[in-house]
Amino acid sequence: MTGSGESWLGDGLDDVAENDCGLWVPGVDYVQGWRAARAAADRLNRALLGVGFELSLVRAVASTDGDGRGVVRLAGRPEAAELLAGLLEVLANGSGGAA
Numbered sequence: 001m002t003g004s005g006e007s008w009l010g011d012g013l014d015d016v017a018e019n020d021c022g023l024w025v026p027g028v029d030y031v032q033g034w035r036a037a038r039a040a041a042d043r044l045n046r047a048l049l050g051v052g053f054e055l056s057l058v059r060a061v062a063s064t065d066g067d068g069r070g071v072v073r074l075a076g077r078p079e080a081a082e083l084l085a086g087l088l089e090v091l092a093n094g095s096g097g098a099a
Contacts, residue, residue, distance in 0.1 A: 028068040037062035037070030044072065051087065058084060 024030060041060035048058060058076030065071050076084070 025066070025068075030064045030068045033064040033068045033070040034062055035070070037064065037072050040070070041072045044074075048084075053080065053084070 041062040044060035045055060048060070049055065053059075058074065058080035061073045061075050063071045063073060074081075074084075
């Protein structure tokens with residue numbers, strides 16, 4: 001996934017503070033959870049690109065929780081989050097609610 005160029009790789013949006021202790025538990029399949037999260041994050045990132053967002057400003061990031069379940073976090077600059085919230089509000093108001 002890229003935006004306009006490769007600069008999004010070092011823009012700091014992947015440095016999301018997490019509430020875990022950073023320790024992995026033996027026997028927990030973190031890879032399976034991460035793969036599921038990665039697939040969902042990639043789909044969301046393609047949708048964000050499709051409506052004109054730059055991934056250097058806002059993007060979905062795949063991760064796992066302490067139990068190995070996939071987690072998708074939205075990381076972005078506040079102004080991009082405001083634009084995304086406005087877009088979602090317009091969609092919700094125009095279609096009568098959530099999908």
